[in-house]
């Protein structure tokens with residue numbers, strides 16, 4: 111598989127972009143005309159740099175508004191084209207993207223378009239240049255890849271082919287299966303982009319909201335399958351116009367982009383039953399092994415765990431680390447971090463084969479994390495997620511592996527619980543990368559995203575989960591101007607009312623819930639007054655849908671983290687989303703418990 115990326119995907123100047131593309135391991139680039147125009151380096155210098163970096167210039171793009179025009183405009187368009195062909199020869203690019211006319215076309219006649227493109231191709235042929243004609247979704251007369259292909263066929267020139275762009279095809283809901291009717295050698299170029307399902311005009315959608323494969327809702331696996339079955343043998347090239355990626359760190363975004371192609375190639379090969387470009391299979395998470403909080407002073411958090419009913423299991427033999435548990439919920443408190451407020455540092459996942467899971471993560475370019483381990487201690491492999499959260503794999507039962515490294519605690523369990531979900535707040539620029547990370551590295555599926563109104567703006571929430579729900583990671587995206595919200599771990603138990611009552615008796619502080627909330631609950635659900643009284647008395651939140659009920663409560667925030675206790679009744683599968691605005695507002699009013 112050869113890979114390429116369009117320079118429009120990235121931030122920075124052209125030279126910086128080319129360095130980042132090479133560092134990420136791309137084979138080639140699509141150079142956007144505008145990026146070259148704005149560079150001080152000559153086309154010859156850019157060409158030499160690409161040579162040194164081992165990059166080929168696979169496409170020069172785009173040449174706009176060429177076909178379907180009157181004769182005077184056509185003559186001027188040929189003059190423009192000749193000037194760009196000069197640049198391409200200096201740049202060492204042999205394929206130019208001509209996208210369907212959106213502005214100056216006045217003649218909606220395929221014969222005219224074919225004749226004009228044919229003449230352009232003949233001029234290009236004299237210089238060994240190929241023309242790739244692409245239907246833009248908002249083209250004036252040509253907005254469908256099948257139409258662009260008919261015109262290319264009609265013009266019938268060896269150096270005129272088509273460029274397929276997944277965005278223009280899938281955004282319009284056009285059936286991609288007819289791609290297989292195009293001879294592979296006439297598909298001169300392939301541009302790949304994903305996108306979220308948005309109901310908006312297609313030009314704005316395309317120019318601002320494209321995503322890397324695996325981050326949106328297009329079925330790119332099926333799409334690429336059609337293209338490869340047609341016999342296309344050129345590079346898989348990313349063309350992702352996205353407001354966030356155009357301003358994030360160029361080296362990191364290029365690496366992120368490259369990971370999306372590794373993932374897509376693997377998915378496509380698997381779907382088609384091919385043995386090339388495969389990764390080791392994603393090991394299905396079987397359970398949450400542990401969560402780890404890190405910070406300078408974890409005393410207040412420890413006190414909370416104690417009051418909730420967690421059991422102290424002991425100190426680590428060789429590290430400043432303590433373990434608390436409640437049934438299958440294991441919480442590691444790590445005080446190694448100096449001058450840091452408590453934060454969620456790591457997630458441990460139980461799998462069948464930890465080495466295989468870690469190998470897969472590393473082939474996807476996830477950065478490996480190293481931890482000091484001593485002889486006789488379990489060495490768990492780990493990588494860092496985009497926001498820095500470490501993900502560990504363990505294929506041994508926790509209690510008979512790393513848990514044995516802790517001494518001095520009690521074995522008795524007061525509370526029995528499992529980790530229900532782990533809520534990871536994402537810095538605004540990491541969100542889409544995190545979606546790809548959790549789907550590609552851990553094999554989690556994305557549920558549809560929702561927007562929660564909070565006091566500092568809308569919080570976008572997207573749950574990444576296994577089908578069976580043993581691992582659920584809601585990702586939250588706060589507005590760019592708001593502070594990154596706290597992260598939390600939710601523990602599921604069988605009787606949250608009893609847990610809340612006992613915790614209150616032990617002196618646990620709860621996140622106080624306003625009275626108005628309970629008046630609203632009464633109105634929405636018609637709960638009987640005694641149930642409502644219990645909820646109100648214990649600061650419990652409630653939700654119900656056709657499948658069941660959800661009752662939960664929150665602790666205050668400590669540093670950057672807090673805890674939630676939940677009970678699911680019946681087949682309720684949500685997270686109490688209607689209560690999230692109330693929680694966000696209450697957290698803002700009640701500030702943070704400091705150490």
Ligand SMILES: O=C(O)c1ccc(O)c(O)c1
Nearest residue numbers: 172209244275316317349
């Ligand atoms: O938005 C555009 O103008 C544009 C240009 C070139 C492309 O390949 C494309 O898909 C879109």
Ligand SMILES: [Mg+2]
Nearest residue numbers: 244275301349
């Ligand atoms: Mg395109």
